[in-house]
Amino acid sequence: MKMVVLFLLIFALWSITPLANSNAYLASSIYGSISVKSGDTVWGIATKYVTDQEDIRELAQAIKEVNGLNNNVQIFPGQVLKVPLKQ
Secondary structure, eight states, X not given: OHHHHHHHHHHHHHXXXXXXXXXXXXXXOEEXXXXXXXTOOHHHHHHTTOOTTSOHHHHHHHHHHHTTOXXXXXXXXXXXXXXXEOO
């Protein structure tokens, strides 16, 4: 019984840990915008806004979420995307 309680406690603490690792781009209120060109991808757009010390996956995910894109991430030339910027 003690093991079950300990497991549940560890699981509960683990499940709130993402708050400490939250995506800084999603917390931002500053945005750039980009007009999609032929051949652009969300990943390619994100590479233009991150440094080598940053995790490009966080910005790519934030771009998808901010613009309401699903996991298929189809973007089209002429489409304007908001790009969250770290504060």
